[in-house]
Amino acid sequence: MAVMSYIDAVTMALREEMERDQSVFILGEDVGKKGGVFKATAGLYEQFGESRVLDTPLAESAIAGVAIGAAMVGKRPVAEMQFADFIMPAVNQIISEAAKIRYRSNNDWNCPLVIRAPYGGGIHGALYHSQSVEAIFANQPGLKIVMPSTPYDVKGLLKAAIRDDDPVLFFEHKKAYRLIKGDVPEEDYELPIGKADVKRKGEDITVITYGLCVHFALQAAEKLAKDGIEAEVVDLRTVYPLDKEAIIESASKTGKVLLVTEDNKEGSIISEVAAIIAEHCLFDLDAPIQRLAGPDVPAMPYAPTMEKYFMMNPEKVEKAMRELAEF
Amino acid sequence: MENRHEKIGLTDETVRKMYETMLLARRLDERMWLLNRSGKIPFVVSGQGQEAAQVGAAFALDRNQDYILPYYRDAAVVLAFGMTVKDLMLAAFAKAEDPNSGGRQMPGHFGQKKNRIVTGSSPVTTQVPHAVGIALAAKMDKKEYVSFVTFGEGSSNQGDFHEGANFAGVHKLPVIFLCENNQYAISVPADKQLASVKVSDRAIGYGMPGYTIDGNDPIEVYRYVQEAADRARRGEGPTLIETMMYRLTPHTSDDDDRSYREMEEVEKAKLSDPLLTFRKYVKETGVLTDEQEQQMEHAIQQIINEATDYAEQAPYPRQEQTLDFVYAEKEQGGAV
Numbered sequence: 001m002a003v004m005s006y007i008d009a010v011t012m013a014l015r016e017e018m019e020r021d022q023s024v025f026i027l028g029e030d031v032g033k034k035g036g037v038f039k040a041t042a043g044l045y046e047q048f049g050e051s052r053v054l055d056t057p058l059a060e061s062a063i064a065g066v067a068i069g070a071a072m073v074g075k076r077p078v079a080e081m082q083f084a085d086f087i088m089p090a091v092n093q094i095i096s097e098a099a100k101i102r103y104r105s106n107n108d109w110n111c112p113l114v115i116r117a118p119y120g121g122g123i124h125g126a127l128y129h130s131q132s133v134e135a136i137f138a139n140q141p142g143l144k145i146v147m148p149s150t151p152y153d154v155k156g157l158l159k160a161a162i163r164d165d166d167p168v169l170f171f172e173h174k175k176a177y178r179l180i181k182g183d184v185p186e187e188d189y190e191l192p193i194g195k196a197d198v199k200r201k202g203e204d205i206t207v208i209t210y211g212l213c214v215h216f217a218l219q220a221a222e223k224l225a226k227d228g229i230e231a232e233v234v235d236l237r238t239v240y241p242l243d244k245e246a247i248i249e250s251a252s253k254t255g256k257v258l259l260v261t262e263d264n265k266e267g268s269i270i271s272e273v274a275a276i277i278a279e280h281c282l283f284d285l286d287a288p289i290q291r292l293a294g295p296d297v298p299a300m301p302y303a304p305t306m307e308k309y310f311m312m313n314p315e316k317v318e319k320a321m322r323e324l325a326e327f
Numbered sequence: 328m329e330n331r332h333e334k335i336g337l338t339d340e341t342v343r344k345m346y347e348t349m350l351l352a353r354r355l356d357e358r359m360w361l362l363n364r365s366g367k368i369p370f371v372v373s374g375q376g377q378e379a380a381q382v383g384a385a386f387a388l389d390r391n392q393d394y395i396l397p398y399y400r401d402a403a404v405v406l407a408f409g410m411t412v413k414d415l416m417l418a419a420f421a422k423a424e425d426p427n428s429g430g431r432q433m434p435g436h437f438g439q440k441k442n443r444i445v446t447g448s449s450p451v452t453t454q455v456p457h458a459v460g461i462a463l464a465a466k467m468d469k470k471e472y473v474s475f476v477t478f479g480e481g482s483s484n485q486g487d488f489h490e491g492a493n494f495a496g497v498h499k500l501p502v503i504f505l506c507e508n509n510q511y512a513i514s515v516p517a518d519k520q521l522a523s524v525k526v527s528d529r530a531i532g533y534g535m536p537g538y539t540i541d542g543n544d545p546i547e548v549y550r551y552v553q554e555a556a557d558r559a560r561r562g563e564g565p566t567l568i569e570t571m572m573y574r575l576t577p578h579t580s581d582d583d584d585r586s587y588r589e590m591e592e593v594e595k596a597k598l599s600d601p602l603l604t605f606r607k608y609v610k611e612t613g614v615l616t617d618e619q620e621q622q623m624e625h626a627i628q629q630i631i632n633e634a635t636d637y638a639e640q641a642p643y644p645r646q647e648q649t650l651d652f653v654y655a656e657k658e659q660g661g662a663v
Contacts, residue, residue: 057493061487062491064456065453065459065460065491068457069445069464070461070467071460073394092487102655105427105446107652141653164655
């Protein structure tokens with residue numbers, strides 16, 4: 001067991017999967033010699049060569065579309081979008097093609113593809129290097145969307161995504177890349193896609209979130225614990241399809257639920273979580289479902305004042321948790 | 328008439344088979360229109376006038392290993408690659424047994440893995456990057472197959488055409504891009520679609536040879552596609568071939584082409600209908616006798632009749648099959 005950063009867990013999972021399975025290959029912008037703009041693929045070009053760590057032309061629809069074609073004939077492509085914000089030209093390929101290939105062919109064809117992309121703000125990335133784009137894809141049956149919070153989860157879930165027989169979007173919080181460190185076993189392991197993980201047990205309130213916000217919630221929960229409030233923190237890990245069972249179980253247990261996302265509030269992942277709780281847990285609730293999210297403006301601005309206003313942080317989460325606990 | 332097929336190594340038998348496939352596609356297409364107009368099937372998208380290029384190209388490929396990514400008018404291509412008339416009828420009637428999609432997609436959305444016919448969709452040109460990815464896999468695994476992708480001249484404006492062609496050119500991938508330029512993208516004529524004179528002019532930008540050839544001549548198309556396939560297999564990269572033709576029918580059964588083109592123009596195009604001109608060729612070169620032709624027509628009619636009856640009587644998918652195959656089966660019905 002080694003302590004490593006979130007991004008090193010990405011690289012480790014990629015390397016191990018490429019060593020294990022010849023059909024796994026990487027394609028994207030600057031993923032080769034440079035090892036990626038964040039260095040997620042560092043060293044892989046040297047180890048596996050150009051044919052398996054492919055620098056593509058700067059054209060995201062082709063990155064996705066070429067990966068889809070290769071996946072349909074038995075390859076296991078891992079495509080990198082340099083920033084989640086730049087996935088937009090590939091949306092047609094992801095939604096019209098990857099998501100529907102199994103269904104439209106009546107199970108004749110399938111598309112075992114992973115698209116990795118760094119998302120999220122708090123790194124002075126402004127409008128187009130800070131976005132959370134998961135909600136765009138989260139009503140597209142056929143897709144799976146994984147958003148891990150810890151290095152341990154990164155390794156296990158990225159391996160599961162690569163081995164999955166259907167397309168998986170794997171969003172990595174770019175601020176977590178070097179900020180978040182944790183224990184990662186050296187041995188091979190997979191974590192189940194579609195399963196949430198209770199990161200902290202508690203009886204008083206439930207916080208349901210994912211990605212970097214999990215850490216904000218955990219930090220806040222420790223502060224609340226000093227005042228005798230025990231918060232349960234549920235990490236969704238897979239934001240689509242959602243682990244309804246885990247959501248219902250925790251919401252029913254504590255009766256007070258705070259949902260947190262860094263994304264804009266309207267139509268976000270947590271909106272769907274709120275609907276699930278409303279449908280299934282009404283008579284177990286002791287307070288209205290609370291949503292804490294980014295403001296409904298197009299994206300995160302550059303100026304530090306505005307970025308701070310938009311961005312989620314432990315203080316905002318703690319405040320919302322206290323208010324809910326006192327309700 | 329000069330025998331042109333012997334010179335490029337095509338036997339009379341193969342040429343007869345090419346004509347038969349064109350005729351089969353045409354008669355099937357005609358039957359589909361009848362079924363549509365009599366209210367038995369909801370939709371037809373037609374390939375009439377495009378069979379020569381489709382058959383010429385398909386026969387030039389290795390039909391035991393190459394991958395094809397046809398667009399919605401390519402019935403003759405998929406017939407040449409092993410899909411049957413019955414399969415296509417089942418798709419037209421949206422029946423459960425339809426191998427393309429199990430009754431999920433509109434007709435013309437081909438796909439059949441056992442024949443390496445890659446599943447397609449309706450947003451145009453998305454299949455081009457897929458063909459490039461399939462070719463990339465061939466290069467990575469040092470396999471001999473090529474991927475063959477078709478699209479219309481209107482589609483050659485889509486980003487996916489340009490992104491895919493450039494990718495294939497950069498990495499010298501074994502892809503054949505075949506444009507079926509039938510002069511119209513629904514109602515908009517080619518001169519309102521293309522700033523260049525020819526679609527093939529676009530090839531130079533992507534580092535590949537581009538040719539514009541007579542799409543009404545299956546022998547010519549065969550020759551160019553065979554050469555492109557040879558180039559691809561030698562590792563020399565992709566080729567763009569633009570085949571010139573004319574769409575003899577409205578865009579689909581829901582379109583009325585009288586609102587945007589002169590019927591005189593259509594009548595004039597019918598004089599060079601490839602089915603007529605190639606029939607003349609096979610008759611005059613002695614490839615097809617009158618007796619053989621009669622037998623061929625009769626056999627085709629019988630195949631289409633049987634397929635129509637079969638498909639009409641075949642069951643629809645069960646309602647609850649709507650829920651199948653969103654994800655791999657092992658994960659069906661897992662969560663709450």
